[in-house]
Each structure stands twice: as C-alpha cells, then as structure tokens.
Amino acid sequence: MELSQRQKKILRAVVEEYIDSAEPVGSRTVQQRAALTCSPATIRNELAELTREGYLDQPHTSAGRVPTAKGYRLYVNELMRERELTDDETEAINRKLQDRVAQLDKLIENVGHMATELTSYPALTISAAAAVTVKRFDLIYLDQNSFIIVLLLTGDTVKNKLVHLPFSFSQNTLQRLSAVFNASFTGIGEEAITAELIDSAERAAGDTMGLTSVIASFVIETLATAGGGANVSGEANLLKLPEFKDPDKAHRLINYLSDAANLASLPGGTDFGDVKVLIGPENAALELKDSSVVLASYNAGDNMRGIIGVVGPTRMDYSAVAAKLSYIAGGLSKLLAGGAPPSGYGKLMIKGDDK
Amino acid sequence: MELSQRQKKILRAVVEEYIDSAEPVGSRTVQQRAALTCSPATIRNELAELTREGYLDQPHTSAGRVPTAKGYRLYVNELMRERELTDDETEAINRKLQDRVAQLDKLIENVGHMATELTSYPALTISAAAAVTVKRFDLIYLDQNSFIIVLLLTGDTVKNKLVHLPFSFSQNTLQRLSAVFNASFTGIGEEAITAELIDSAERAAGDTMGLTSVIASFVIETLATAGGGANVSGEANLLKLPEFKDPDKAHRLINYLSDAANLASLPGGTDFGDVKVLIGPENAALELKDSSVVLASYNAGDNMRGIIGVVGPTRMDYSAVAAKLSYIAGGLSKLLAGGAPPSGYGKLMIKGDDK
DNA sequence: TTTTAGCACTCTCCATTCCCGAGTGCCAAC
DNA sequence: GTTGGCACTCGGGAATGGAGAGTGCTAAAA
Secondary structure, X not given: OOOOHHHHHHHHHHHHHHHHHOOOEOHHHHHHHHOOOOOHHHHHHHHHHHHHOOOEEOOOOXXXXXXXXXXXXXXXXXXXXXXXXXXXXXXXXXXXXXXXXXXXHHHHHHHHHHHHHHHOOOEEEEEEEOOOXXXXXXXXXXXXXXXXXXXXXXXXXXXXXXXXXXXXXXXXXXXXXXXHHHHHOOOOOHHHOOHHHHHHXXXXXXXXXXXXXXXXXXXXXXXXXXXXXXXXXXXXHHHHOHHXXXXXXXXXXXXXXXXXXXXXXXXXXXXXXXXXXXXXXXXXXXXXXXXXXXXXXXXXXXXXXXXXXXXXXXXXXXXXXXXXXXXXXXXXXXXXXXXXXXXXXXXXXXXXXXX | OOOOHHHHHHHHHHHHHHHHHOOOEOHHHHHHHHOOOOOHHHHHHHHHHHHHOOOEEOOOOOOOEEEOHHHHHHHHHHHOOOOOOOHHHHHHHHHHHHOOOOOHHHHHHHHHHHHHHHHOXXXXXXXXXXXXXXXXXXXXXXXXXXXXXXXXXXXXXXXXXXXXXXXXXXXHHHHHXXXXXXXXXXXXXXXXXXXXXXXXXXXXXXXXXXXXXXXXXXXXXXXXXXXXXXXXXOHHHHHXXXXXXXXXHHHHHHHHHHOHHHHHOOOOOOOOOEEEEEEHHHOOOHHHOOXXXXXXXXXXXXXXXXXXXXXXXXXXXXXXHHHHHHHHHHHHHHHHHOOOOOOOOOOOEEEOOOO
C-alpha cells in the first residue's frame, strides 16, 4: 500500500523528532514538527494506520510512537532530505585530509578518528586489497650478520623487516638473493609461494644458509596480513547515548566491534560515492540487530578498496552521517588514488538493503 | 602507630573480601575470612580502631567497612601475599610472547592485549626511547619519479616512505644524497636538524630539485613520532565492573585513557622487574583519582624502555595483577633486549608511591 | 466522507512511605 | 581484654498513589 503524502510527512516528522529526542513521539508534537493544519486527532488516526502498517511502533498503549526498522528504511530511501555539509564541516574534513601521514594504515586510522569526531559515533575502517603482491624486493646489507628486507607491495605500501642472523653472509649473497626474489616472487599471491618455489629459489641463489626461507616467510606473513585491516575508534561514544545506558548492552556491542574479524563480514560492495545504510535487523550479526551501520567505500588505487563507516543506534541522524561519510570517502579516494573523485561524489546516493 | 598482628590480619581480610565482592564487609564475614578465634564483637572494636586510623571507611553508619587508599597502600606494601602464577598462566604468557611479530609496535600492542586478557582490566603500553636517532639511510631508486626512503633507527626499528615526485631524477642523485645523509644526519636528534644543516646537505649533494628537504622532513617527522607511543586496549572491560555501572563515569575514564598524551604523564621510572602501584588519589590525574594503576617496566634494548600497565578500580586484585605484569614485562625484556631478564625478575618487588 | 472535539482510559514516571535486614556502637558481664 | 546482648541506624526494595502524557473511540461538525 502506498502511503499518502500526509502520512509520509507524519512519518518523517516522527523519525526526525525521535532522532532528536530519543523519546516516543506524540500526536501533538508531530503536528507542530510537521507544521500540519489538521488537528492532533486526525494525526492520531494516521499514526494508528502507520502503526498497523508496521512503520511505527508503540512501546505501550498510551505512549507516543517510535519508528520501526521498516519506518527508518522508508525514511532513508524516500523521505530523508539531503543534508548539505556546512562550509565548516567540509573545511574541517579537507584540512584533516591534508596532513597526510607517511604510513597508509596510520592515515586510514586517522580518518576513522575524524569520522568519529564528526559524527560522534564509533567509526570503523576496513581496507581490503583484492590481491596483494610484491612489486619489488630490496635487501639492504647492514653488516655480516644483519640486513633489512624492504618490500614494495601493490597499493604502493612498503613493508620492511630487520633480520639478525647468528651466522655471517656477504653482500654478494644478498644481491643474488635480491635478484632471484625480484625474478620469481614478484606479482604472485601468498598462495603461490610453495615449498617448491622456495626450494628452486634457494638453488638459483646458491643459498646454503637458509636465507631464502627467512625472506620467503616474511613475504608470506606480509602478504597474509597486508591484505586487510580493520580498525575501530571512538567506541566510548556509545556510552553517551541513552540507548546504551545499560553498561552490559554497550559492553556487548563494543566487544563485538573490537574483534576485527567481525567487521570483515560486513557487506562491502557499494560503488564509490554511494553510501550503504543497514538498519537494525537488516544487519546479519546478532549484536548489531538493534543498531545501525552506515558505510561508504573509498578507492585506494591499485585494486585496493576500503570501507569507512560508523555504528550507532537505529535512531541515528542518517542524513548527516551519510553526507559526512560520503564526503570523507570521496576525499580519501581522491587522495589515495591520486585522481579525481568518482563522478557520483558530492551527490549523495543511498543504497539500501532492498529485499 | 603500628598495627597489631590481629589488626593486620583483619585489614587483609577486609581488603581481600572487598576485592572479591565489591561490597562493604561486615564483622562476621571478617571473622570467617580471617579464620579468627575471637568473636565478631571484638572484631568490631578493631574495625572501629582501623576506621579511626584511616585504613577503612564506612559508607554509612550501619554498613560494613570498605578499604581506603591508605588501607590498600598498607595492604600492597606489607600484607599482600605473593601470588604465584599458575603453570597455565605462565605458559599462556610464554606462548603469546613466542609468536613474535615483525613490527615492534604491533608486538607491543599484542602484549597489551595479552595483559587485558590475563587481568581483564584495560591495559596500556607506553614506549619511549631516550633519544632516537637515525643509524643508517638508504634510498631505493624505483623509477625516475619515485624512490623509497628507508631509515634504520636506534632500537633497530625500520621506517620507510615511498615518495612520488612530479619531476624526474637519476639514480646517481639518490646515491649522492644517500651518502650525504649517512654522513651528516646519522646519530643526531630531531632538534639538531636545522635549516642550515639541510641547506649544507643540499649543497653537498648538488641537489637543485629539493629532494633533500623532502627526505629531511620525513626524517624529522619520523624522529618526532618514533620516540614514544602509547596504546590502550580493552577499555570495554571496565563496563563489566560494578564501580562503572554509571556509563558516564566509564565514559570519562575511557576518554581519558584514549588520549595518548595523558598516558605519557604517568610516572615511569621503576627498575625493570619492579612493579609500581598507584592507588586512587595517589594518581596525579583527576580522572584516575578513584582508580588504580599498576605499572611494570620493560627493557627494549638500545636505550629504549617501555611500560606496560593496567587500569582498574581501587578494588583490584593487586597481587595477581602485579605478578602477571611483572612476568610479562620480564618476558618482554628478555625478548627485546635479547639477553637474560633482569636479576629481580621472577621475584616480585613492589614499589609504592611512598610519601 | 473526512475531520474534529471531547472524554474515558491506560500506562509510565516519580516521589513518598514503609518495612526488613544487615550491621553497628555501646554496655554490662565474664 | 573479650563477649553476648540490645537498641539504633541506614540503605534498598516493595508497595502506594497521584500527575501527566498520550491514546482510542464516539459522536458531532464540516
């Protein structure tokens, strides 16, 4: 059943009022907020109808109405007014993005903090590379017992490790090894590094001391961990919200968030610039069933993509949060991929979880 | 005034019971817990005396007793029985320390997580190097527009950065720069890198493109941030505790902890192997006035030292926490400094905040 | 047919009251 | 110095009782 114009206006008023106040909304309040000309009694009839249709809920007889997940969904998909960022906000984001940090993961982490500050909700970042490989190897000879492995990965991240060994080797040995690794370990994924490959590299380099396997295991470790990374910041912000006045509830959610493995299972695929909103029970994870998650993807170039998002109560200022995340993700894409932001950038597009 | 044997026994019983139950302890409970032969009435007299002396407090006229900071202090200094770690516990710690991670800061972070898991309190780690300098420079030429800076720092940490530039340069230029930096930027602190030094390096390398300043600014940034690092994990564990059933209180403390700058101001100087306990008001920071902090130092070699600690309510199982932290710090020292743990290691020594 | 005013009803929230029990301090006796 | 006894105190939980906000329904008005 299609809702009437007035019903939509009422629904919007309820959602927005509830976002502000966190308390059930009554008919009189709706009348004022929606600037309707009809009387509270009429609104009560409409509210009853919206409740029957499942857009609203009533905590108990004689309380005001609270939006259901279905109500929020409709609001997000159709009723939400696009929120323009103020100049202050865009400026704050731009400035933050300016002080680019040397290390990529630090940068991403900082952007997470920024999202927390801007939205006052916990922020999460997830970065995933489709397939990380080594683009280039360097081995820096320090002294006869130690050297540094430097790996340049796809996505232009650099990883390194200092290795001390109990026996000595020559600079020449390292040069040979370097050549061998550059020849046969570049451009391949972790799974392609087999015992045979290591063996043959060892023979090719004439390495009798096991240096090859030391390097290879670092490569494997690096490729295994470089692919993804998840990070959460600002969890404590949940404690300010009335829906988490029960410490236990907050504890469960924070615990869930702090396990990176959980985050990885969030649905990722949106186009850059789009924002994905998951409302309450739309979340797969039990722990998120009465929270909402807003996600935006960014493009980090070289097959790398990432997600930045925030978690909050279903009563969340979706339009502000979505606008901010979209802007941040766009800025990040621009910064990382070096190019212009994706075309949709700036124009907010919400992708839902349409069933 | 010196306390009698019996009074000490009673004080210990009150503290330990309160640690377990978080509720005011009455005379009967003390009798049972301390296995005393005298009657509750006698114990009441002693409790009254201990309260007069400031070791205990009474929330209200007819409640049991709660230890004061002074009471905890005496307990920690004199009454606490040394807690031996169980085999399970030492084994768990050892195992965790085994899977050494490539990056030092990741390792430290993991150890923090371990401390959280073992004590179920939020853990903090602080690492500080007396004076970080660069031991060695390498510049890896990638193509005519990009290269990697690799810095080997004291403490054997390696930092790197990939640099893309809008103009081209030759491999020779990099080699010259590398030589110049190795000659004049090694072994000096951040503050010694002056504009003059950079100028003269630029001339020495015959660099007309500003590469020198790109590298120098990375060096400055690295030295500035490499010195210290602080990290907190497991803040959410506070929420399980009855003293943080008020989300606001928890929020304030977590906020305080999440600002790394605050942690840096914690008193650091203890000998390795010692454990420092700061009880309630002994903490300088207002936010910690009714929490306790237990700290242990570890030695990371090469002038680097660090602190690992946990934060909890004043009602904290000091003996278990101190024993665990001491063991972890010892293990970490051993791992990082490569040598044997400091002599005091294993034998727990508590250093207080004696005024 | 839709809207509105009116009204009885429901339910939460808050403050008040009341009682129970745990624990105390003190006193007199041991 | 120790103990049993006893009156007293205080917090916490259960019970109580409006006040207030908001509803649904009905009947009248538009």
